[in-house]
Amino acid sequence: MFPEGSHLFHNQNGTAPGMVLDLQGKLIITLPGPPSELKKMFVSEVIPYLINYYNIQKRIIKSKVLRVYGIGESAIEEEIKSILENQTNPTIALLAKQSEINIRITAKASDENIAQEMIEEIESKIMNKIGRYVFSTDDKDMEDIIAELLKKNKMTIALAESCTGGLISDRLTNIPGSSEYFDRSVVCYSNKAKVELLNIDEQLINMYGAVSPEVAIAMAEGIRKISNTNLGLAVTGIAGPDGGTAEKPVGLVYIALATQNGAIYEKHMLAGGRKGIKYRASQTALDFLRKYLLNLKN
Amino acid sequence: MFPEGSHLFHNQNGTAPGMVLDLQGKLIITLPGPPSELKKMFVSEVIPYLINYYNIQKRIIKSKVLRVYGIGESAIEEEIKSILENQTNPTIALLAKQSEINIRITAKASDENIAQEMIEEIESKIMNKIGRYVFSTDDKDMEDIIAELLKKNKMTIALAESCTGGLISDRLTNIPGSSEYFDRSVVCYSNKAKVELLNIDEQLINMYGAVSPEVAIAMAEGIRKISNTNLGLAVTGIAGPDGGTAEKPVGLVYIALATQNGAIYEKHMLAGGRKGIKYRASQTALDFLRKYLLNLKN
Numbered sequence: 007m008f009p010e011g012s013h014l015f016h017n018q019n020g021t022a023p024g025m026v027l028d029l030q031g032k033l034i035i036t037l038p039g040p041p042s043e044l045k046k047m048f049v050s051e052v053i054p055y056l057i058n059y060y061n062i063q064k065r066i067i068k069s070k071v072l073r074v075y076g077i078g079e080s081a082i083e084e085e086i087k088s089i090l091e092n093q094t095n096p097t098i099a100l101l102a103k104q105s106e107i108n109i110r111i112t113a114k115a116s117d118e119n120i121a122q123e124m125i126e127e128i129e130s131k132i133m134n135k136i137g138r139y140v141f142s143t144d145d146k147d148m149e150d151i152i153a154e155l156l157k158k159n160k161m162t163i164a165l166a167e168s169c170t171g172g173l174i175s176d177r178l179t180n181i182p183g184s185s186e187y188f189d190r191s192v193v194c195y196s197n198k199a200k201v202e203l204l205n206i207d208e209q210l211i212n213m214y215g216a217v218s219p220e221v222a223i224a225m226a227e228g229i230r231k232i233s234n235t236n237l238g239l240a241v242t243g244i245a246g247p248d249g250g251t252a253e254k255p256v257g258l259v260y261i262a263l264a265t266q267n268g269a270i271y272e273k274h275m276l277a278g279g280r281k282g283i284k285y286r287a288s289q290t291a292l293d294f295l296r297k298y299l300l301n302l303k304n
Numbered sequence: 305m306f307p308e309g310s311h312l313f314h315n316q317n318g319t320a321p322g323m324v325l326d327l328q329g330k331l332i333i334t335l336p337g338p339p340s341e342l343k344k345m346f347v348s349e350v351i352p353y354l355i356n357y358y359n360i361q362k363r364i365i366k367s368k369v370l371r372v373y374g375i376g377e378s379a380i381e382e383e384i385k386s387i388l389e390n391q392t393n394p395t396i397a398l399l400a401k402q403s404e405i406n407i408r409i410t411a412k413a414s415d416e417n418i419a420q421e422m423i424e425e426i427e428s429k430i431m432n433k434i435g436r437y438v439f440s441t442d443d444k445d446m447e448d449i450i451a452e453l454l455k456k457n458k459m460t461i462a463l464a465e466s467c468t469g470g471l472i473s474d475r476l477t478n479i480p481g482s483s484e485y486f487d488r489s490v491v492c493y494s495n496k497a498k499v500e501l502l503n504i505d506e507q508l509i510n511m512y513g514a515v516s517p518e519v520a521i522a523m524a525e526g527i528r529k530i531s532n533t534n535l536g537l538a539v540t541g542i543a544g545p546d547g548g549t550a551e552k553p554v555g556l557v558y559i560a561l562a563t564q565n566g567a568i569y570e571k572h573m574l575a576g577g578r579k580g581i582k583y584r585a586s587q588t589a590l591d592f593l594r595k596y597l598l599n600l601k602n
Contacts, residue, residue, distance in 0.1 A: 021575050040400050042580075102338050165491075171477025172470030175491045179469025180579055182545050190497035192490050193463075193473045199488035199531070203501070232500070247480050277319050281478055282340070 015051040019043045026055060033059070068121035069096075069112035072132060073142040075293050079107050085135045089128065096128050104282070105289045106141075141296055148292045149177040155299035156187040163295075164233035165191035166204055166225040168216065169243040169259060173288045189233050194225070204228030217242050217254055222262035223269045230264040238264035241291050243276075245283045259287045261294050270298070313349035317341045324353060331357070366419035367394075367410035370430060371440040373591050377405050383433045387426065394426050402580070403587045404439075439594055446590045447475040453597035454485040461593075462531035463489035464502055464523040466514065467541040467557065471586045487531050492523070502526030515540050515552055520560035521567045528562040536562035539589050541574075543581045555581055559589045561596055568596070 008014065008025055015024030015037070022038040024047050035052060037044045056062070074082065079102045083090065090098055096113035111128050115121035133140060141151055156163060165175055175191035178184055194200040197216055201208050206224045214220040222242050230238025243259030250256035255275075262271040272294055276286040306312065306323055313322030313335070320336040322345050333350060335342045354360070372380065377400045381388065388396055394411035409426050413419035431438060439449055454461060463473055473489035476482055492498040495514055499506050504522045512518040520540050528536025541557030548554035553573075560569040570592055574584040 019577050019580055040402065042402055104338065104340055167470070170474075171482075172465070172473030172489055172491065175470030176468075176474050176582075179491070179493065179543075180582070182578055184469075185493055189494050190490065190492055190501065191470055192488065192501070193470065193477070194488050195477065195483055196487050202530070203488065203490070233497070245477075279317050280480055282317055284474075284478070 013055075015047050015055075017043055017047060018050070019046050024051065026052075066115050066118055066121050067112065068115070068118065068125060069110055070125050070129065070143070071145050072109040072111070072129065072140045073145070073148075074107040074109060074136065074139045075105070075141050075148070075289060077107070077136060077139045082107055082109070082136060082139075086132055089131050089135070093128070096124050098128065098132075105286050138297075141293060147177075148289060148296070149181055152178065152292050152295055152299070153181040153184065153187065155296065159299060159302055161236040161299075162187050162189055162233075163237040163239060164189045164229045164235040166200075166229040166238065166240040167191060167193045168195060168200070168225070168241060169245040170241045170284050170288050170291070171195070171245075173284050174239070174241065174291055177288060177292070189235050190229075192229060200225065204232065215254065217244055217258060217260060219260050219262070219271050219273065222260035222271050223264070226262035226264035226269055226271075236266065237295070239291060239295055240264075241287055243274075243283070243287055245280045245287070247280060257283055259283070259290065261287075261291045263294060263298055265298070311353075313345055313353075315341055315345060316348070317344050322349065324350075364413050364416055364419050365410065366413070366416065366423060367408055368423050368427065368441065369443050370407040370409070370427065370438045371443070371446075372405040372407060372434065372437045373403070373439050373446070373587060375405070375434060375437045380405055380407070380434060380437075384430055387429050387433070391426070394422050396426065396430075403584050436595075439591060445475075446587060446594070447479055450476065450590050450593055450597070451479040451482065451485065453594065457597060457600055459534040459597075460485050460487055460531075461535040461537060462487045462527045462533045464498075464527040464536065464538040465489060465491045466493060466498070466523070466539060467543040468539045468582050468586050468589070469493065469543075471582050472537070472539065472589055475586060475590070487533050488527075490527060498523065502530065513552065515542055515556060515558060517558050517560070517569050517571065520558035520569050521562070524560035524562035524567055524569075534564065535593070537589060537593055538562075539585055541572075541581070541585055543578045543585070545578060557581070557585045557588065559585070559592050561593060563596070 009027050012025045012027040017023050017038060020038055020043040024037040027034040037047055079100055096111045099110045101108040111125050113121040113124040141148055167174055172193045178188050192203045194203050197211050200206050204225055205228050210220055210224055222240050225240035226238040240262045244250050244256050246256035257276045259274045259276055260271055262269055274290050276283045307325050310323045310325040315321050315336060318336055318341040322335040325332045335345055377398055394409045397408045399406040409423050411419040411422040439446055465472055470491045476486050490501045492501050495509050498504050502523055503526050508518055508522055520538050523538035524536040538560045542548050542554050544554030555574045557572045557574055558569055560567055572588050574581045
């Protein structure tokens with residue numbers, strides 16, 4: 007199927023391979039069409055091939071991304087104003103993403119170590135100001151960080167999700183080896199499911215409503231108990247577009263974490279459409295868990 | 305906060321609004337930065353504003369996308385070769401996406417109705433060839449189609465997910481009003497969770513393994529029974545990158561559907577990395593459900 011003398015690029019994300027053919031110094035490169043396969047193959051296979059082929063010296067432009075959650079872009083600018091002002095090398099760029107802010111520090115230098123030192127100097131200044139909001143300094147996703155923290159603390163977790171509908175479980179199980187710490191999740195959408203799956207007292211739901219601190223805590227304690235895990239994390243809220251009231255508007259979300267020392271909870275008002283609220287609720291819940299796990303270490 | 309005389313664009317996906325200011329025929333438009341907010345606002349607010357402002361006549365280029373699952377790109381080309389050959393208006397373009405193929409039919413005409421007729425003629429030819437693989441003809445997602453079919457048939461569903469880790473629940477609950485047909489889901493990652501949450505006989509898991517038709521069916525029947533829903537859908541498989549064997553390799557997935565008339569199942573070998581396999585397993589499971597629900601109507 008492939009021309010003689012061609013070198014194949016392995017496709018880790020699909021079936022069609024890529025190829026490079028060297029015709030007397032002219033390279034013909036073919037890649038699979040789907041962007042998810044093409045882009046990854048380009049980075050993991052083609053770029054190293056080209057660097058090697060043309061014997062390219064890598065230029066020393068180094069950058070690092072601090073991923074920040076739980077504080078807005080303008081609040082960050084305010085907090086690190088003194089660092090941002092007159093800063094030219096490294097440059098500092100803020101980028102608002104779906105549910106986080108990225109701070110990219112980019113240094114230009116004659117040497118990789120120098121660039122690294124320049125970045126670290128700025129990074130530590132920023133961390134001094136807003137470190138508790140920085141969930142990742144090596145471009146890992148929130149779920150990667152959670153996975154690392156759970157493994158480090160040798161803890162297991164189970165989830166009870168209502169408005170997030172399985173999204174938190176999905177994110178946690180995207181990490182290879184997640185069965186080490188993730189035991190189970192129940193998506194208890196109906197009140198009946200909450201009562202039956204988590205042994206929640208129906209009276210509690212009638213008294214406070216499914217979206218309440220009381221029910222969030224009962225969900226977290228219920229899933230922890232039936233799963234026999236170290237931690238139980240629960241989310242209940244109103245993702246919309248319908249179902250909101252003046253008292254409990256769309257975007258209201260309660261997050262509870264049951265531990266061996268009892269339960270803690272947070273109340274949040276999240277913005278966005280249905281999917282946006284679901285995603286932000288999942289991110290907020292994982293960040294709540296992150297902060298708990300980090301304090302364990304101290 | 306906004307200049308006098310400015311018109312605000314409502315932000316349905318975040319907090320920052322957009323704005324247009326008409327300075328004697330020169331328009332200044334400001335939009336929020338996050339792409340998810342900006343793009344949607346541009347389409348829903350800015351384009352209609354500009355069309356109206358400049359009194360633009362819409363050009364008659366009409367297109368329609370057929371979304372196809374369960375058949376590869378080259379197999380489609382083979383099936384509809386006679387339609388593709390020498391076809392210039394409408395044009396037919398195939399596009400492979402993460403877990404589906406899109407067929408875009410684009411007609412140019414002097415009049416919208418003529419374009420519509422031209423598209424329908426080609427569409428019906430394509431549907432005659434590969435109609436059973438076309439899950440959407442109006443650009444709806446698989447989960448939208450499932451939602452419509454469940455509502456139409458007045459059926460409720462509950463899920464038991466293993467390797468998909470909550471992704472199917474997440475997708476189904478992305479649809480507003482999903483509580484009408486979606487009752488609950490359990491993500492039973494550990495064997496213990498399968499036994500405890502779904503009342504599966506532990507012997508069955510020991511005898512056939514967690515990834516087997518027997519356990520998939522037991523999961524589907526178990527979740528249907530405890531939830532008292534019309535349907536129970538279950539997925540069990542090996543998402544990798546570890547955990548595969550020669551007999552049960554990474555990518556092996558069993559999908560089972562329990563109905564009032566007993567259970568049916570399918571076996572699939574899916575390609576891709578961990579996330580890719582999870583997504584394809586979710587898509588395959590929903591497509592299995594789609595085919596079942598469509599046959600109910602006949």
